[in-house]
Amino acid sequence: MNLEGKTVVVTGSGRGIGKAIAMKFASLGANIVINDIPSSQNGDATAAEITQAGGNAVAIKCDVRNYDEVEDLVKKTLDKYGSVDILINNAGITRDNLIMRMDDADFDDVIAINLKGAFNCIKAVCRPMMKNRGGAIINIASVVGVMGNAGQANYAASKAGLIGLTKSVAKELASRNITCNALAPGFIQSAMTDKLPDAVKEDYLKAIPLSRFGQTNDIADAAAFLASDMAKYITGQVLHIDGGLVM
Numbered sequence: 001m002n003l004e005g006k007t008v009v010v011t012g013s014g015r016g017i018g019k020a021i022a023m024k025f026a027s028l029g030a031n032i033v034i035n036d037i038p039s040s041q042n043g044d045a046t047a048a049e050i051t052q053a054g055g056n057a058v059a060i061k062c063d064v065r066n067y068d069e070v071e072d073l074v075k076k077t078l079d080k081y082g083s084v085d086i087l088i089n090n091a092g093i094t095r096d097n098l099i100m101r102m103d104d105a106d107f108d109d110v111i112a113i114n115l116k117g118a119f120n121c122i123k124a125v126c127r128p129m130m131k132n133r134g135g136a137i138i139n140i141a142s143v144v145g146v147m148g149n150a151g152q153a154n155y156a157a158s159k160a161g162l163i164g165l166t167k168s169v170a171k172e173l174a175s176r177n178i179t180c181n182a183l184a185p186g187f188i189q190s191a192m193t194d195k196l197p198d199a200v201k202e203d204y205l206k207a208i209p210l211s212r213f214g215q216t217n218d219i220a221d222a223a224a225f226l227a228s229d230m231a232k233y234i235t236g237q238v239l240h241i242d243g244g245l246v247m
């Protein structure tokens with residue numbers, strides 16, 4: 001697999017799954033745009049780690065909720081590397097609670113980052129991708145968007161919405177040689193899942209046929225495949241990476 005000369009924007013890539021994707025794509029020769037929220041230093045640290053290892057990376061801060069900031073991120077990417085070939089919508093948060101106790105703000109924040117943020121980024125990159133006569137968009141959804149989850153009505157709704165967004169964008173942009181697919185991770189070891197109670201983790205483990213939690217690299221490998229020429233006839237799909245949890 002070779003991504004030499006391709007430019008990839010990975011949202012929320014200062015840590016966790018986004019960072020693993022950025023590191024993987026850098027190892028395959030891509031130019032990496034690390035995005036992180038303005039208040040965080042994680043993106044700068046990840047970009048420095050890639051450049052120290054001999055790769056090409058730049059950290060550009062922006063809050064994916066804000067379209068003007070996203071447009072500025074894309075403009076800076078084009079100024080630096082000349083194209084946006086791959087977009088990975090990875091930025092995401094959880095604000096779990098039972099629906100009867102869920103605040104409006106917890107519902108709205110999760111939708112604003114996980115779903116509207118992806119919409120903002122796709123809207124901002126589609127014109128330069130069309131001009132470039134091709135591109136790959138990968139949205140990081142979740143198995144929870146397919147199967148639902150008690151205590152995660154906001155998160156599940158955002159990820160189900162992301163799957164609908166993926167299929168619609170795939171249909172709209174296919175004629176321009178732009179693919180759009182979703183990855184649906186199951187339980188992946190990261191800061192997001194570290195905070196779950198041990199009892200919840202044990203219940204998940206019992207339901208996973210491969211009997212282990214996923215690693216961030218499991219997602220990065222699948223993202224690299226979907227972004228590569230090997231997947232150029234694949235669009236509008238949701239690929240579950242969950243050890244067989246949902247089938």
Ligand code: NAP
Nearest residue numbers: 012014016017040063064090091092142185187188190192
């Ligand atoms: P994580 O470690 O919490 O990382 C989330 C990243 O998103 C962080 O870098 C965070 O920035 C960034 N972010 C948050 N709000 C943002 C905003 N408004 N604008 C830009 N960036 C923002 O989570 P993760 O486990 O790696 O998850 C990554 C993605 O995979 C998420 O979409 C998540 O829903 C999905 N997913 C994860 C799992 C899992 O088991 N971990 C399973 C299914 C799906 P800071 O570092 O500055 O906070």
